[in-house]
Amino acid sequence: MAKEGSNGNSHASTKPPPTPSPLRSAKFFQANMRILVTGGAGFIGSHLVDKLMENEKNEVIVADNYFTGSKDNLKKWIGHPRFELIRHDVTEPLLIEVDxxxxxxxxxSPIFYKYNPVKTIKTNVIGTLNMLGLAKRVGARILLTSTSEVYGDPLIHPQDESYWGNVNPIGVRSCYDEGKRVAETLMFDYHRQHGIEIRIARIFNTYGPRMNIDDGRVVSNFIAQAIRSEPLTVQAPGTQTRSFCYVSDMVDGLIRLMEGDNTGPINIGNPGEFTMLELAETVKELINPGVEIIMVENTPDDPRQRKPDITKAKELLNWEPKIKLRDGLPLMEDDFRTRLEVPRKN
Ligand SMILES: NC(=O)c1ccc[n+]([C@@H]2O[C@H](COP(=O)([O-])OP(=O)(O)OC[C@H]3O[C@@H](n4cnc5c(N)ncnc54)[C@H](O)[C@@H]3O)[C@@H](O)[C@H]2O)c1
Ligand SMILES: O=c1ccn([C@@H]2O[C@H](COP(=O)(O)OP(=O)(O)O[C@H]3OC[C@@H](O)[C@H](O)[C@H]3O)[C@@H](O)[C@H]2O)c(=O)[nH]1
Structure with missing residues (x-):
């Protein structure tokens, strides 16, 4: 059994985890590991599904309401005997058997989570409660993809997991960042009160193929704009920073966290830090040197700086990102060119 609370903090559960299904200890039955991925039709989720499906001992079930995700991201698995896709909204209970x-x-993406903020809060709070209820009923281990946004507009830099954050509780981003903070609280309360095996990843900005072209996030915006020869829209002042992790590195980190002994929270991200102006210059240089860069208005409460301290991920998960931004951007460009039907010129 995993040593819960072995992450160097004082959150150890006082209870043993609920008993897993008898299939786990069956001697003769060749049971597969049944894995539920909520949000599996989305950007990170679909890459995670690809990786999990590589293991022939895994059965993968995706539950998604297709708000920002798409069946298209999973088309290669539809009909596969170890794969199942359920149209399901996590704000409703889900009764299935998983490990x-x-x-x-x-x-x-901020434009999508702000579109219906009350629904975003329900997804984070009621959705996480429902998934914890499922984990409790069947004795499953549960991993939450939390976010660097729990640090808000951080006053310490880089951010390590001990930082409690600087978050506006009543702002337009609060549905997401406060929602994720409550989701983390629920995870630890279920862990302490019911012995549930939990894992929390604090994900920093991730990019790669399959992001929605009109997703609104900065890397997808800049790449689509450069390919379409439209001006790259840097939101003022342009000196704000982010740290960008390529999606295959992210998926590797998430699986290591799930398989390891540490509850987290653990930052998973690439510490390479860029201003948005630097990012625009890099995209311009790599994809379309003729494109214009323009400054546009920003949105409220935009964090001014963000960079993960990944000491804990290195020590506890033996994980660090491998793909530099300059190597990841062209991989994403290929995918965007295919979907936008704009081939490279030469
Ligand atoms: N990509 C990043 O940079 C980043 C950073 C930090 C945290 N995260 C977290 O990682 C997770 C995945 O992010 P992503 O970038 O793949 O986003 P995404 O929008 O591509 O994927 C989210 C998926 O969740 C589904 N979904 C949304 N609400 C739902 C609901 N109520 N019921 C069922 N399904 C629902 C969407 O349809 C979509 O398929 C999210 O939890 C996000 O908060 C992502
Ligand atoms: O066209 C654009 C879009 C965005 N930006 C800027 O780029 C920076 C990053 O913005 P994004 O919308 O990509 O993402 P944010 O970092 O604000 O939020 C993200 O953080 C981590 C995750 O939880 C989520 O994926 C998302 O909330 C911001 O400073 C924003 O002002 C631009 O300069 N131009």
């Missing part, structure tokens, strides 16, 4: 739950369901 692990990767709980990703939640819109992640």
């Amino acid at each position: 692990q739950i990767y709980h990703l369901a939640c819109p992640a």
Whole structure:
């Protein structure tokens, strides 16, 4: 059994985890590991599904309401005997039998999570409660994809997991960042009160193929704009920073966290830090040197700086990102060119 609370903090559960299904200890039955991925039709979720499906001992069930995700992201698995896709909203209970739950369901791009903020809060709070209820009933281990946004507009830099954050509780981003903070609280309360095996990843900005072209996040915006020869829209002042992790590195980190002994929270992200102006210059240089860069208005409460301290991920998960931004952007460009039907010129 995993040593819960072995992450160097004082959150150890006082209770043993609920008993897993008898299938886990069956001697003769060749049971597969049944893994639920909520939000599995989305960007990170679909890459996670690809990786989990590589293991022939895994059965993967995706539950998604397709708000920002798409069946298209999973088309290669539809009809596969070890794969199942359920149209399901996590704000409703789900009664299935599983061994692990990767709980990703939640819109992640600011324009989508602000579109219906009350629904975003329900997804984070009621959705996480429902998935914890499922984990408790069947004795499953559950991993939550939390976010660097729990640090708000951080006053310490880089951010390590001991930082409690600087978050506006009543702002337009609060449905997401406060929603994720409550989701983390629920995870630890279920762990302490009911002995549930939990894992919390604090994900920093992630990019890669399959992001929605009109997703609104900065990397997808800049790449689509550069390919379409439209001006790259840097939101003022342009000196705000982010740290960008390529999606295959992210998926590797999430699986290591799930399989390891540490509850987290653990930052998973790439510490390479860029201003938005630097990002625009890099995209311009790599994809379309002729494109214009323009400054546009920003949105309220935009964090001014963000960079993960990944000491804990290195020490506890033996994980660090491998793909640099300059190597990841062209991989994403290929995917965007295919979907936008704009081939490279030469
Ligand atoms: N991509 C990032 O940079 C980033 C950073 C930090 C945290 N995260 C977290 O990682 C997870 C995945 O992010 P992503 O970038 O793949 O986003 P995404 O929007 O591509 O994927 C989210 C998926 O969740 C589904 N979904 C949304 N609400 C749902 C609901 N109520 N019921 C069922 N399904 C629902 C969507 O349809 C979509 O398929 C999210 O929890 C997000 O908060 C992502
Ligand atoms: O076209 C654009 C879009 C965005 N930006 C800027 O780029 C920066 C990053 O913005 P994004 O919308 O990509 O993402 P944010 O970092 O604000 O939020 C993200 O953080 C981590 C996750 O939880 C989510 O994926 C998302 O909330 C911001 O400073 C924003 O002002 C631009 O300069 N131009």
